[in-house]
Amino acid sequence: MGIVPIRIAGDPVLREKAKRVRKIDASIQRLIDDMIDTMRAAPGVGLAAPQIGVSLRVVVIETPDDGLIPLINPEVVKHSGERRLVEGCLSVPGYQAEINRSRQVTVKALDREGKEVRIKAVDSLLAQALEHEIDHINGILYIDYLESADELIPVRPSIDDGAPSEAEVSLV
Numbered sequence: 774m775g776i777v778p779i780r781i782a783g784d785p786v787l788r789e790k791a792k793r794v795r796k797i798d799a800s801i802q803r804l805i806d807d808m809i810d811t812m813r814a815a816p817g818v819g820l821a822a823p824q825i826g827v828s829l830r831v832v833v834i835e836t837p838d839d840g841l842i843p844l845i846n847p848e849v850v851k852h853s854g855e856r857r858l859v860e861g862c863l864s865v866p867g868y869q870a871e872i873n874r875s876r877q878v879t880v881k882a883l884d885r886e887g888k889e890v891r892i893k894a895v896d897s898l899l900a901q902a903l904e905h906e907i908d909h910i911n912g913i914l915y916i917d918y919l920e921s922a923d924e925l926i927p928v929r930p931s932i933d934d935g936a937p938s939e940a941e942v943s944l945v
């Protein structure tokens with residue numbers, strides 16, 4: 774297990790369509806462990822394998838309400854509704870922006886034991902993180918939804934000046 778450097782926007786691995794996992798072997802278990810350690814150290818609420826340079830369809834999410842959720846080959850099978858959210862990404866450090874995400878998201882995936890799981894999330898951080906992380910394995914970053922770079926809001930370190938601090942933003 775270990776903490777791995779997070780790839781930053783501009784790195785081509787973040788733009789690849791990641792490959793499906795064919796066999797859940799020891800190397801996949803190690804990858805998931807590294808991703809959990811790296812996500813927690815950041816800290817963030819989600820991480821996709823391409824963010825640590827591995828172009829495979831593996832994501833990990835951890836929210837206070839839903840706990841730790843590692844997912845292999847996740848896909849959105851249904852989504853509906855729309856809401857405006859502030860979003861950040863560990864691969865786009867120092868910025869956040871408002872984008873649209875779905876209100877309801879249903880995802881099908883395998884858990885780390887290879888068992889098929891279905892997750893339905895409604896109006897939650899989990900719903901946002903599921904869409905964000907599955908975007909990552911398709912080579913999409915949240916900044917792609919912005920019409921211009923002017924929409925990016927710089928995030929300053931937490932100081933009591935009324936500006937948004939990093940802690941208020943979900944970094945995924």
Ligand code: NI
Pocket residue numbers: 861862863864905909944945
């Ligand atoms: Ni991200």
